[in-house]
Amino acid sequence: MNRIHRIEDGRRIEGVARPIFIHNVSYHLTNLLVYADGAIHCWEWVDLDGLREKLDAGWVVTEVPEGAEISAFELGRWKAAQPRFGLTAGMLLGEVADDIETLNGRPDSTDRCMAVLDRYLETREEADRRALREAYLAIPEHKRHYALGDMDQKDRPLVYLCTDIGERPIGGWFQDQDEAVTEDMRAWALEYFAERDRVHEEYAKRRPADDPLEPAAGTVHLGGRVFPQGPPEVAGIVALQNEYPAPIRVGTTVYPSVTHAYWALSTADAGVRESIRLASRPSDARKLAEGAERVEGWAGARTAVMAGLLRAKFAQHPELADILLGTRDAPFAYTGMESEHWVTAGEKGRNWVGRLLELIRSEIRAEYADIPVP
Template identity: 40%
Template sequence: MTWREPTYRLVDGERIDGAWCHVWRRYRPDSEYFLDDLIVFADGAITCGERTDLAGLEKMLATGHLAVTDPATPPRPDEPSKWSSRHGEPLTPEGFLLEVADRIEALSGRPTAGQRLRDAIESFQQEPTDSGRALLRAAYRSVPPHLRIYVLGDMDRQDRPLRILLTDIGDAVDGDGPVVTADMHQDVVDYFGRGDEGVRSEQQRRAVLHADDPSGPGRPALVSHETVYPQGWPEQPGLFMLRNDFPAPVVLAGESYASVSHGYWSLSAADASDRSRIRDAASGREAHELGGRATRRADWPHVRLGVMAELLRAKFTQHPELAEVLVSTGDATISYTGLSDSPFWRDIADGRARNWMGRLLELVRSELVAQRFLRPEGPNVLT
């Protein structure tokens, strides 16, 4: 079963995360099946034509209202040998119920069957007793049967080490496999030990390669809202100063612009007379509207990011008080929202958003801090 994320629903303003997959559904026992979406949510709610829960889903599967595989597809032939097979168990309604329950656990942030199995393996390694093996067997059986071959992440041996370990000495694995010996059990324990050592080695390697990763969580994301001040911009500094239409004159390539918006839209125009009109606009909003109507330079899509970056550098290096506002945001992700700018520049709640303005503001912020760090006085001035 292929699950797709993310999806969600809102309950009293709270976002409940979900995931969805395809199932086959029919309205009546004598009607045709059709493909439909089954959506599960972190709170246990399930929708597929109607709202239900795990118990309701079990009933829908038992009555044939839902099918987990295409009913028109012939069943897969039985494998001649379970031990030799490279395929997982067939997907069944019972296995699908286990998978849905597991998906709910994952969405709600609780341990999944796979995670509980790994914990049981670790516990058995520390204390390889009969009771530990019984707990390991129970954890293994809680994994949906059609997914068990993936639980160890080893596509060569698949889940065979577990099947060997959970088979009593003197019995054949899967009934048609090798007869288990004490040496085979020990080989599996050693196999898990080698895997743990490999994980530790990779963690140590990543610690070296990723040594400059942040050591803890950063600040919460900062949202830069589009603002309107009919009575004029406030005198006290605030985050509104990050907006491109804030009236902070910038000089770039020998030309002066009343704001970043004036500079960006003026430089985008192909005609010199349009560039002058946009540069002299009464406000950043007017410059934006004039620039949107003007014919753009043919190479503008290729240079606009670089031009915007240079305009932002000019704004914050030529106005130290604005630089202080930007630096004060620390390492927070900057979400630049609004309605006027295109999705290329702003952050919106769909797949079109690129949030390049927020990303460039973060870049310039880092450059400002780095400049302070690299001053002749030394690194102690870093804020």
């Protein structure tokens, strides 16, 4: 399957593409397009019931007969010689129904079966076992072997629970392999799941030796605030922004903010650099730098420069370092600069300011804890 989408009324509707044949005189290898809203394209727009009708009518097919002509647009034509296909119309319908559920973030047939399994294992009621049987048989037939995700046993323990005592195993790979299900087989299956639950419980309690005891804090969003009247009386989280008026010393020069220092250091023109340093606002500093010539190699060095400036800011302002530490281990999403290199911006943003803040926070914690950093 390939992920696809379509735009309708300004909305992005997610979908998947599945290979199928359209039988229109000859057999055309193409894609069945399945979307989250239930729309399905097979050279015509249909829904799930419409797809069933197309399969019944032979317009959509999952196999071609010996000697039939097949075409794939912009690829070529050929004839089927000794064709072998494993997907039936019913299997395809089941797959597509599951696709629609998954695209909507809902449980598919296998997920629903696992939920019924958990209920039966808790209650051991016959009514719930019968419901489990129905749920397992609702999984597309060709998928009734790996619902448990067990490479060794496949679905055998689940099949034993679904099958009545004295009946041959239902569906899946086991109906022709095993004898009729016995009480001992059922008991083995129940012990299998008891052991599985014990293993899962032990695994859930495990954690890497260096993981924190508490879960990570929620994301901190920074950026967009300006300070024309100077810093607020209570700095708060906004003090972590590069525009915040916290003067920093670089060598013998003092800059009003990280933003001033960053743009001043970016230009090779000493006069412009001084103008940037004296700019009344961070936005003015950026504008002054826009027309100036960059230092050679700046693009490759700018992340290191920003890291140095942020380290200087928090080293020279311990009260701001305490604010940074107060964010615990929260990730930062930074939006305070134009370049996608520095900010979160969908798939393109690299969020380097946010990442550097997390790194420097860790360095400060190491320093306060007297943990040596090589």
